[in-house]
Structures are given as C-alpha cells and as structure tokens.
Amino acid sequence: MTEWKVTGKEFAKIPEKFMPGHRACAGCGPAIALRLVMKAARGPVIATNATGCMEVVSTIYPNTAWDVPWIHTAFETAAANAAGIESALKILRKKGRIKDEHIDVVAFAGDGGTFDIGFQALSGAVERGHDFLYVLYDNEAYMNTGIQRSGGTPHGAWTTTSPAGEVIPGKPQYKKPIADIMVAHEMPYVATASIGYWNDMVKKARKGMEINGPAFLHSFAPCPRGWRSETAQSVEISRLAVETCVFPLWEAECGEYKLSPKSKIIAMKPEKKKPVEVYLKTQRRFRHLFKPKNKHILDEIQNNVDRRWKKLLKACEIE
Amino acid sequence: MKMTKVEQKTIPLNGDEAVAYAVKQCDVDVVAAYPITPQTIIVEKFSEYVANGEVDTEFVCVESEHTAMTCSITAAATGARTFTATASAGLALMHEMLGVASGSRMPIVMSVVNRALSAPLNIHCDHADSMAQRDLGWIQMYAENSQEAYDSIIQAFKIAENLEVQLPIMVGIDGFVLSHTLENVTVLPDETVKKFVGIRQIPHVMNHRGEIVPFKLDPEKPLTLGPVALQDYYFEHKRQQEEAMKKALKVIKQVHNEYAKQSGRSYGNALVEAYRLEDAEIVTVCIGSTAGTIKTVVDDLREKGIKAGLLRLRTFRPVPVEDIISNLSGKKAVAVMDRSSSFGGNGGPIFIEIRHALYDVSDSPKVVNYIYGLGGRDTRPIMIESIYKDLQNIAKTGQIENKIQFVGLRE
Amino acid sequence: MSPQKKNWKEIPIAGVCWVPSTDYKTGDWRSYKPIWNIEKCIRCMNCHIFCPEGAVTYNEEQNVMVYDYDFCKGCGICANECPAKAIEMVMEGKE
Numbered sequence: 001m002t003e004w005k006v007t008g009k010e011f012a013k014i015p016e017k018f019m020p021g022h023r024a025c026a027g028c029g030p031a032i033a034l035r036l037v038m039k040a041a042r043g044p045v046i047a048t049n050a051t052g053c054m055e056v057v058s059t060i061y062p063n064t065a066w067d068v069p070w071i072h073t074a075f076e077t078a079a080a081n082a083a084g085i086e087s088a089l090k091i092l093r094k095k096g097r098i099k100d101e102h103i104d105v106v107a108f109a110g111d112g113g114t115f116d117i118g119f120q121a122l123s124g125a126v127e128r129g130h131d132f133l134y135v136l137y138d139n140e141a142y143m144n145t146g147i148q149r150s151g152g153t154p155h156g157a158w159t160t161t162s163p164a165g166e167v168i169p170g171k172p173q174y175k176k177p178i179a180d181i182m183v184a185h186e187m188p189y190v191a192t193a194s195i196g197y198w199n200d201m202v203k204k205a206r207k208g209m210e211i212n213g214p215a216f217l218h219s220f221a222p223c224p225r226g227w228r229s230e231t232a233q234s235v236e237i238s239r240l241a242v243e244t245c246v247f248p249l250w251e252a253e254c255g256e257y258k259l260s261p262k263s264k265i266i267a268m269k270p271e272k273k274k275p276v277e278v279y280l281k282t283q284r285r286f287r288h289l290f291k292p293k294n295k296h297i298l299d300e301i302q303n304n305v306d307r308r309w310k311k312l313l314k315a316c317e318i319e
Numbered sequence: 320m321k322m323t324k325v326e327q328k329t330i331p332l333n334g335d336e337a338v339a340y341a342v343k344q345c346d347v348d349v350v351a352a353y354p355i356t357p358q359t360i361i362v363e364k365f366s367e368y369v370a371n372g373e374v375d376t377e378f379v380c381v382e383s384e385h386t387a388m389t390c391s392i393t394a395a396a397t398g399a400r401t402f403t404a405t406a407s408a409g410l411a412l413m414h415e416m417l418g419v420a421s422g423s424r425m426p427i428v429m430s431v432v433n434r435a436l437s438a439p440l441n442i443h444c445d446h447a448d449s450m451a452q453r454d455l456g457w458i459q460m461y462a463e464n465s466q467e468a469y470d471s472i473i474q475a476f477k478i479a480e481n482l483e484v485q486l487p488i489m490v491g492i493d494g495f496v497l498s499h500t501l502e503n504v505t506v507l508p509d510e511t512v513k514k515f516v517g518i519r520q521i522p523h524v525m526n527h528r529g530e531i532v533p534f535k536l537d538p539e540k541p542l543t544l545g546p547v548a549l550q551d552y553y554f555e556h557k558r559q560q561e562e563a564m565k566k567a568l569k570v571i572k573q574v575h576n577e578y579a580k581q582s583g584r585s586y587g588n589a590l591v592e593a594y595r596l597e598d599a600e601i602v603t604v605c606i607g608s609t610a611g612t613i614k615t616v617v618d619d620l621r622e623k624g625i626k627a628g629l630l631r632l633r634t635f636r637p638v639p640v641e642d643i644i645s646n647l648s649g650k651k652a653v654a655v656m657d658r659s660s661s662f663g664g665n666g667g668p669i670f671i672e673i674r675h676a677l678y679d680v681s682d683s684p685k686v687v688n689y690i691y692g693l694g695g696r697d698t699r700p701i702m703i704e705s706i707y708k709d710l711q712n713i714a715k716t717g718q719i720e721n722k723i724q725f726v727g728l729r730e
Numbered sequence: 731m732s733p734q735k736k737n738w739k740e741i742p743i744a745g746v747c748w749v750p751s752t753d754y755k756t757g758d759w760r761s762y763k764p765i766w767n768i769e770k771c772i773r774c775m776n777c778h779i780f781c782p783e784g785a786v787t788y789n790e791e792q793n794v795m796v797y798d799y800d801f802c803k804g805c806g807i808c809a810n811e812c813p814a815k816a817i818e819m820v821m822e823g824k825e
Contacts, residue, residue, distance in 0.1 A: 008774055008775030008776070008778070008779060009773070009775055009788065009790075011775065011778075011779060012775050012778045012779075012787065012788040013788075013790070016784040018784070019750060019751050019752055019784065020751065020752055020756075020783045020784045020785055020798065020800075020801035021750070021751030021752045021753065021754045021755065021756060021801060022751050022756075022783070023754070023756065024782060025803075026759065026760075026782075026803035026804060026805035027782065027803075027805035027806070027807055028782045028805075029782075031782035031783070032780060032781075032782045032807075035781075035782070035784055036779070044538035044539075045538060046397070046536050046538060048393065055547070056547050058751065059543055059545075059546035059547055059747060060546065060547050060549070060754075061546040061547060061548035061549070061551075061552050061745060061747060062546075062552065062741070062747050062748050062749040063527075063747060063749045063750065063751045063753060063754050064527045064543035064546060064747035064749070064750065064751060065750075065751035066527075066541070066543050067527075067528075067541055067750070068538065068541050069535075069536035069537055069538055069540075069541045069542060069543075069544075070536075070541070070542075070543045070544070071393055071396050071536060071543075071544045071545050072544075072545035072546070073389055073392055073393065073416065073419045073423070073545055074389070074415055074416060074419055076385070077385075077386070077389040077416070080381070080385070080386040080389035080390055080393070081389060081392075081393045082393075083351075083379060083381075083386070083389075083390050083393075084349070084351065084379070084389060084390035084391065084392065084393030084394040084395075084396075084397070085393045085394065085396070085397050085536060087349050087351070087377040087379050087390065087394055087399075088348060088349050088377070088393070088394035088395075088397035088398065088399035088401075089397060090377055091348045091349060091375070091376065091377040091399060092348060092397070092398055092399060094375070095348070095375060097398065097518075098398065098537075099539075103538055120382060120383060120385075120386075121382070121383075121385070121386050121389070123382070124381060124382030124383070124386060125386075127382070128379065128380070128381075195780070198779050198780070224805075230806075231805040231806055231807070232805060232806030232807055232809065232810040232819075233807075233810060234782075234805070234807055235780045235807055235810065235811050236810060236811070422744070422745070423744045423745070424743050424744040485743060485744075522743065524742035524743060524744075524746045525742050525746070525748045526742075526746060526747070526748065527747050527748055527749055527750045528750070529748070534742075534743065534744070534746065542746050542747070543746065543747040544744060544745065544746055545745065546745050546747050548745055551735060552735075552741070552745075554738075555736075555737065555738035555741055556738070556741070556744075556745055558738040559738050559741075559743060562738075
C-alpha cells in the first residue's frame with residue numbers, strides 16, 4: 001500500500017461530504033475531525049454515527065449535513081451499525097444485487113460511545129474482523145448531554161459529574177488507554193491522530209479505510225464548551241496535547257507500534273517535550289489544579305504522562 | 320382451501336428446526352444472531368446450513384442480542400433481507416433497538432422463542448418476553464405448532480417487505496413446547512418458497528438533494544436515516560407507523576391467502592382462527608400452542624353437548640379488532656387466557672385488548688381473565704375444563720365472581 | 731429559513747431527511763467576523779482545512795480564499811491558525 005500524499009491545495013479541492021449548516025458549537029473540534037476524515041475518503045463511502053454531539057448537530061430533521069449515505073441507530077451501536085452495513089454489502093455484492101465496487105464503511109462515535117457504552121459492540125465487531133474504519137472523536141466527556149465524565153475524561157478534569165469540589169478536586173481516575181486496548185485486539189490497524197496535525201490525520205484515515213479488516217482511529221478533538229477553552233484555540237490545544245506527550249501520535253499495524261513524525265521528533269529530541277502545565281492552562285476545566293493545595297495532582301498528571309510516554313517509546317522500540 | 324399441485328414433503332422437525340428450515344428457503348441475505356435457550360437450535364441449525372454451503376447468507380455471529388438487532392437494522396437499511404431470532408432476556412436486551420427497527424421501518428423478520436423473563440431465572444415458556452415489547456411497533460404473530468411456525472416465517476418476509484407495510488415482524492413460538500418437540504412438518508419445495516418471497520422490494524423516498532431514491536444506503540443516491548426529530552416532526556413519524564400497522568392488517572390476510580393457494584394450508588383468516596365458534600356460547604381466547612390443548616377440550620365438551628368454542632389470535636399486533644368483535648359479540652361468556660402477567664394492571668395484555676374491543680358492542684359477553692402457565696407451568700386439559708366450567712356458571716348467573724384469576728397455581 | 735412544515739402523509743418514511751443542512755444558515759450565531767487580507771495571505775489553506783464549518787473555500791481560478799458568512803460562526807480558528815496573520819477577527823457591525 002502506498003501512502004496517500006496530499007497538499008493543502010489538493011485537499012481544498014475535495015468536495016465536502018460533511019456539509020456546512022450543521023449546528024455544532026463555534027470552534028468544535030469533532031466537527032473538524034469529521035470534515036477531515038470524510039474528505040480523506042478514497043471513493044464510495046457509507047457513514048454511520050453513534051448518538052452524540054456529531055449525530056445531533058448534523059441531522060436535525062428535516063435537515064442533514066451528510067452528503068453520503070448515513071445512518072444512526074443508537075448510542076452504543078456505532079461498531080454494530082458498521083458490522084451490519086459491511087455484512088450486507090458483502091453478500092449483496094456477491095449476489096450481484098449491487099454494483100461490484102468496494103464501498104468503505106466509516107463509523108463515528110465520541111468517547112462516551114466508545115470508551116463506555118459502545119465498547120462491547122466495538123470489541124465484538126473488531127474480533128469478528130469486519131472491514132470498516134472506526135473513528136473515535138475524543139472530546140473527553142459526555143458533551144452532548146452537558147459535560148459529564150466518561151472513561152475518556154482525564155485525571156483531575158472538572159466535569160458536571162466530576163466537579164472540582166473541596167474534597168474531591170475533579171475526576172479521581174485516569175483516562176482509559178482505549179487505543180492500547182484496541183491494539184491488544186491485534187487488529188490490523190490502530191492509530192492516534194490530532195486535528196492539530198491534519199496531514200497526519202487524513203493519511204491515517206485514508207489508510208484505515210484502505211486496510212482490509214477493522215481499523216481504529218483515535219482522534220483528539222477539543223470541545224471549547226466543555227473544556228472551558230477559547231473557541232479559536234481548538235486546533236492549537238490539539239497540537240499542545242501532542243507536544244506535551246499528553247496525546248502522542250502513533251500507529252500500530254497488527255500490534256506493532258510505530259511513532260508518527262511529530263512524536264518521533266520529540267522522542268529523538270526530548271528537550272522538545274513541553275511540560276503538561278502548558279497544555280492544562282489552556283482549559284478552565286483544569287483551573288482548580290493550579291491552586292497550591294492541588295499541586296500534587298499536577299505532579300501526578302505529569303508523572304503519569306511521563307510513565308506512559310516511556311512505555312510507548314519502549315513499545316516502539318526506542319530507548 | 321383447494322389442495323395445491325406443488326409436490327410437498329413431510330419431515331420430522333422441531334419448532335426451532337422448522338423456523339431454520341423456512342429461513343433457509345427464503346433467500347435471506349444477512350442473519351445476525353446470538354444463541355439463547357430455547358432458541359439455540361435455530362442459530363445452530365442455520366450455522367450448519369452456512370457451513371455446508373446450503374444457503375447464500377452472510378451469518379454474523381454477534382456478541383449480544385443488542386448487536387444482533389442493530390446489525391439487522393443496518394443490514395436491512397443497506398438493502399439486505401434480514402432475519403434474527405431470540406428469546407426472553409435476549410429480547411429484553413434488544414428492547415431499545417426494537418423501537419429503532421420499527422421507527423426506521425426496517426422489514427426484519429425475527430423468530431421469538433417465547434420464554435419467561437428473570438427473576439427468578441427460568442428457561443421455560445411464557446409470553447412475558449414478547450408481551451413486554453408489544454408497544455414498540457412490531458407486527459406480532461404467534462404460531463400454534465411447528466407447521467405454522469414454518470408457514471408463518473415464510474409469510475412474514477412477504478408481509479414485512481410489502482411496500483405499504485415496511486415493518487418488522489416477530490413470530491412467536493412457545494419455548495420447549497414447540498421449539499424442542501418433534502412434529503411432522505410439511506414443507507414446500509425450495510424453488511416454490513424462493514419464488515413466493517421473491518427478491519426484496521424497496522420503496523422510494525425523497526432525499527436531501529430533492530431526488531427520489533431507493534430507501535437504502537447507496538453511495539450513488541445518498542440519504543440520511545435515523546436523524547433527530549424533535550417536537551416539530553417526531554409525532555408525524557409515529558403517526559406514519561400507526562398507518563403502516565393498519566395496512567398490515569390487510570396485507571397479512573393477502574399474503575396468507577396467497578400462501579394457502581401454494582401450500583393448501585391456512586390458519587383461520589390469518590388474523591384469528593375460530594374453532595367451533597359459530598354456535599358457541601362459552602369461549603376461550605388464547606395465543607400460541609395452548610390452542611392445541613384447548614381444541615381437544617372443546618371437542619370433548621361438544622360431545623357432552625356443551626357449546627364451547629375457541630378464538631385463537633394468530634396476530635396480536637396489529638390487534639384484529641373487527642375480528643374480535645365479529646367472533647365474540649353475542650357470546651355468553653369469554654375467558655381470555657394470558658400466559659404473562661401485567662403486574663398491577665387490570666388483567667393480562669390479551670385480556671385488556673379483548674375486553675376493550677368488546678366495550679362498545681351492544682351484545683357484549685361477560686369477559687374474564689385467566690393467567691396461566693408462567694415459567695413453563697404445564698397447562699393440562701383439566702385446567703381448561705375448569706375454566707369452561709366457570710364460564711358455564713357465568714353464562715347461567717350473569718355474575719362474575721373473580722374477574723382475574725390464576726389457573727394451575729398452588730393457592 | 732426552514733420550509734413550511736409538512737404533514738405526516740407528505741414526509742418520507744422513517745425520518746429520511748429531505749432538506750440539506752446548507753438551507754440552515756448558522757452565520758447569525760457569529761459575534762466576531764474573520765476579515766481576510768489578500769495581500770498577506772500565503773494560500774497555505776489552513777483556514778480551509780481547520781474550519782469546523784467548511785465555510786472557507788479556495789477559488790483556484792481567482793486564487794482567493796472565499797469566506798461564506800452564511801455559515802461562519804466566528805470561532806476564530808482560521809485567524810489563530812494563519813501563519814501569515816492574514817485574518818483579523820472584527821466585532822460584527824464594526825468591520
């Protein structure tokens with residue numbers, strides 16, 4: 001498989017399949033992720049969504065932002081939706097009831113629909129080996145229902161169900177390492193991506209569609225509303241997450257980890273790795289952590305990032 | 320009904336096998352299913368057909384019933400003919416997706432092997448599982464025996480896929496009583512069934528580009544399915560489902576009659592089956608396999624000169640109100656048999672429908688309710704006889720002592 | 731903005747959408763407006779790529795970026811991501 005190369009100008013010529021007029025908030029990270037992935041499609045594509053922000057904002061009846069065939073069924077069903085579509089396409093093509101051409105199937109779900117309620121369907125679909133790309137747009141909480149914590153919410157973050165209280169200052173638990181869990185399925189392709197590095201992201205999305213069998217793309221997508229961040233900074237924050245190694249970029253084919261260019265630079269030149277505080281300060285969901293009495297949480301977060309980064313380097317066989 | 324010229328063969332099949340056999344003949348594209356007692360034989364048998372290349376079907380052996388129903392929905396949305404099967408807890412787990420299936424107008428056929436719901440855990444027959452799903456927009460039919468299970472599954476595809484209907488159907492067969500009991504089942508030749516069900520027809524709708532396109536996920540003619548519809552449109556969609564149910568009443572009959580011409584087999588008028596009802600004074604109403612037991616009791620009573628009869632509902636959703644009225648008005652006393660309880664309700668689900676249908680009838684009979692057979696409790700002829708005895712008393716005195724009773728229970 | 735409401739007999743079955751999102755203009759959500767400077771612009775396409783709305787397109791023939799104010803919600807990502815500082819966010823009505 002040759003890697004897809006695309007310049008900004010070439011990319012700009014690709015028609016929008018996720019159309020304007022959707023009702024995402026200003027500065028929505030997930031909306032950027034969806035646009036980028038849909039523009040990365042190589043040919044005919046069917047899309048499906050879990051219930052969540054992106055489903056709600058894009059299909060308020062009678063309007064739709066999708067200029068491709070698209071279906072939503074429920075919250076926990078993105079992977080199962082894709083499984084049903086892919087199975088039908090396979091047999092209908094075999095029977096000659098549809099055109100004999102490959103159709104990519106792309107499933108979108110947020111962190112709630114992936115880390116939590118939809119995990120069983122995802123794990124099952126991957127185990128069965130359906131040919132589809134699963135795109136997790138991770139904005140680190142249940143934003144659609146009003147910023148409640150999910151298994152994807154990071155340690156220390158304020159949400160409406162992990163409030164920054166006097167006794168419990170934000171979410172006590174750490175974020176579930178969902179992409180690593182998917183790698184543990186020994187599936188054909190897993191990658192992390194950030195909207196801050198669009199070219200890396202669209203290449204990975206294309207690759208995920210091209211690969212036979214299930215592919216999982218964990219895309220980091222800030223939510224200004226829920227993160228209490230500036231709408232203009234969504235892309236910048238996505239880059240900071242990579243530069244601090246809070247969200248490193250890598251891919252894994254059949255369980256073999258490989259760092260992506262931006263994170264590889266940091267691996268080669270550790271002095272380029274920024275402290276997590278630089279990232280945390282951009283979001284008021286972490287504001288309480290900067291009180292003197294919560295200093296230990298900042299240390300815990302930095303330690304955890306360092307530990308996980310080291311683990312990743314080891315998995316990538318970089319010493 | 321005239322006997323058909325088609326060469327049929329009779330083979331021993333249990334209820335589950337009869338269902339699987341019918342599905343094998345219906346040129347189904349996708350089967351997504353998860354095993355659960357007493358439905359297991361259906362998926363096992365079908366897996367064998369797939370493994371031996373006897374069917375051209377994509378079999379998706381999913382990780383849960385929730386996914387079984389979800390895959391069925393999206394496979395159907397892609398244009399595939401789809402089938403699944405479940406029971407009890409599996410049906411309960413599907414609950415959320417059942418409403419999505421009907422609301423999305425997906426013509427899925429599902430066999431429900433009726434089994435009690437937990438707790439306590441119980442694997443045997445009652446109708447609590449499917450009755451709990453009765454308001455979700457699925458057509459519901461119940462078979463009396465394995466032969467009818469076979470015939471109904473074939474008819475179900477044609478009813479569900481009818482362009483005016485486009486609704487999912489569940490066909491209930493009683494767990495163990497039918498699912499695991501061998502019966503001689505007469506089956507049609509493969510080609511006859513294939514021709515009867517035909518290739519799935521797909522209606523046309525208008526998409527967001529203002530084009531009239533086939534109602535399926537097709538990259539050349541995109542459409543959006545499963546949007547958010549709020550206060551301004553949700554209600555209109557629900558009204559459409561009511562209309563489809565109304566149309567289903569007619570289509571169920573049409574398909575049944577068409578099938579009867581091929582097979583020589585018919586079940587009443589497709590919606591209800593009246594057994595020795597014409598001059599009957601006391602009548603029981605039931606669904607499913609218990610009708611077989613009741614029929615023998617009715618025959619015995621008739622020999623004694625007692626004017627007993629039976630009305631079996633073959634279709635429970637949509638409720639055949641007209642047929643209930645025409646068959647039961649003028650009778651003296653009616654006992655409705657419910658194999659499930661609507662706890663705290665004013666009687667079981669079938670009772671509520673029957674009594675309600677008869678409310679406006681001037682010569683409405685006295686109607687009482689018997690809850691029976693929960694968790695597979697055996698329903699013996701002696702119990703049915705006692706019910707008819709009660710009905711005789713009610714007919715004579717005009718008095719109802721207990722409107723809702725439990726039969727076959729240690730009091 | 732939205733077409734007249736249809737009754738239950740007129741709408742497609744199963745909630746199939748019959749209006750594109752582009753019939754719904756989100757531009758009136760905006761309080762700050764991006765103003766593009768043709769001279770400063772280096773045509774890197776960042777404003778097109780990172781726009782959550784797809785409201786910025788590139789007209790190749792005229793070699794200009796086109797801002798569709800019918801949809802721009804004024805988030806300011808384009809200005810923030812512009813390496814040439816060619817986009818200025820100006821309060822609505824004061825441009």
